[in-house]
Amino acid sequence: MRELGGDRITEAVAGCVAALRPAVARDWTEVRAGGLDWNCHETAVHVADDLVAYAANLAGRAQDAYVPFELRLDDGTDNSGLLHVIETTGALLAATVRTTSRHVRAFHPYPFRSADRVGFAGMGIAEVLLHTHDMTQGLGLPYQPAEELAESVLAHLFPHVQPGPTPWQTLLWATGRGELPGRAPVTQWRWNNNLVIPAERLDLVGIRPAEARDLRLGGDGGFEWTDGGPYEGTRDAAGFLLKAYEGGVHRPEFGVFALVRREDGRAIGGMGFHSVPDEDGRVEIGYDLTEAARGNGYATEALRALADWASARDDVRSLFATIEAANTPSQAVVTRAGFTKVSEDEEGLAFELRAK
Missing domain, CATH: 3.40.630.30 (Gcn5-related N-acetyltransferase (GNAT))
Structure with missing residues (x-):
């Protein structure tokens, strides 16, 4: 079985950067990220912040709460620099996942207050895929991740969601970002790490x-x-x-x-x-x-x-x-x-x- 691990994180991050790079000259603070309340700049910072937070919790074996720090960009960081931060934080999470034993679990609140390396990899990939979708929607850019990536996220983090016509379409629906024939719209959602x-x-x-x-x-x-x-x-x-x-x-x-x-x-x-x-x-x-x-x-x-x-x-x-x-x-x-x-x-x- 090909585990949901560091290589998949790297793949997801590379797809994010490639999709967003054509718009680095635009003002991301003036563009809303899809259906989110955040603009594209805030959303990109959020992606990087989650990636490094997941790496820190897993590496630090956090048990009761997130490691108490927050990502902050240097003043004047442009969009190219921000993409570099996403690449770097993605690399940190990928390296942490690769070097952590399968049996280690660290804090994450949903739903059983812990996750293993596969769970942290899945959450990082989900953040990248979904928020890249949000940002490219706002910026009017094309984006289509590999169906295998979306399928892996669903089969690891969304065990309660019935597979749909295509994995990417199903993942978007399951997170309130799209529609599926015969299924009611999703207004609240949460992924599930294993118990x-x-x-x-x-x-x-x-x-x-x-x-x-x-x-x-x-x-x-x-x-x-x-x-x-x-x-x-x-x-x-x-x-x-x-x-x-x-x-x-x-x-x-x-x-x-x-x-x-x-x-x-x-x-x-x-x-x-x-x-x-x-x-x-x-x-x-x-x-x-x-x-x-x-x-x-x-x-x-x-x-x-x-x-x-x-x-x-x-x-x-x-x-x-x-x-x-x-x-x-x-x-x-x-x-x-x-x-x-x-x-x-x-x-x-x-x-x-x-x-x-």
Whole structure:
């Protein structure tokens, strides 16, 4: 899988600079940037400010707030100089993404108060693509980024948005900048970085649609797996996630998580929800581990963390799991996690945990 990383940031920034350079002789302070309240100069400064802020938060491992500084141009900086600032801040973010471990997370408020290097890359690219669109609209310049870039942003940061006719058209619609046939206009929007639920020895790392697609096609989803992984159950779950995404019904917080061991950063299995909670607040879970990771209590630990997270929500009243009668190790996992057997039939044993 080609990760959303430094090379993509560089590509997006190069496209921005190439699109805007023909208008460097104009007064950008006098031209409104598309549908924004900012003029083109303010918008360009905002792009550069976001790029360096994302680089700083990721490099500085910020945990509770943005690193407290703000970009300020030297007096007299012209538009050519401003484009150079965008190139430079883009290069800083690209370098930071390339040199940061996948497992590092740093502060960003939306929606779960953290993002990894892929998330910061995606946010930087989104800022560049969307605001270049705004500025070129105001300046009357042509601009069309690569569809692959727009598709990557959607599949990493907009898991709740159903893919449309073309990725770029869909991204513009999803951010209130365009229309899609059959869909209502978007007036408020927010991207979604993936959820990570910590457990004692591992993290449950939310799998994005782009990663789910790679897993379903036989790839590693961008994770480093222990020997024998990922297990077929994780690939199947990724396929269901991808189907929900393509159908426009995926809710990322009720998706699939890779179980990533902290001591070595390796993924050892998958765990997640079969769907969103039903009208009674009942949600079904499933999981698997690679053979090399079994027998160490990881599944129980992860299931307890997932159950605690879900039970704290207002829309979850009970968790449910169905296990084959012959799968006694899995039955032991749910029992140790606090589930109780509620029924048994030819399809297996049903276990339930009621939210507190």
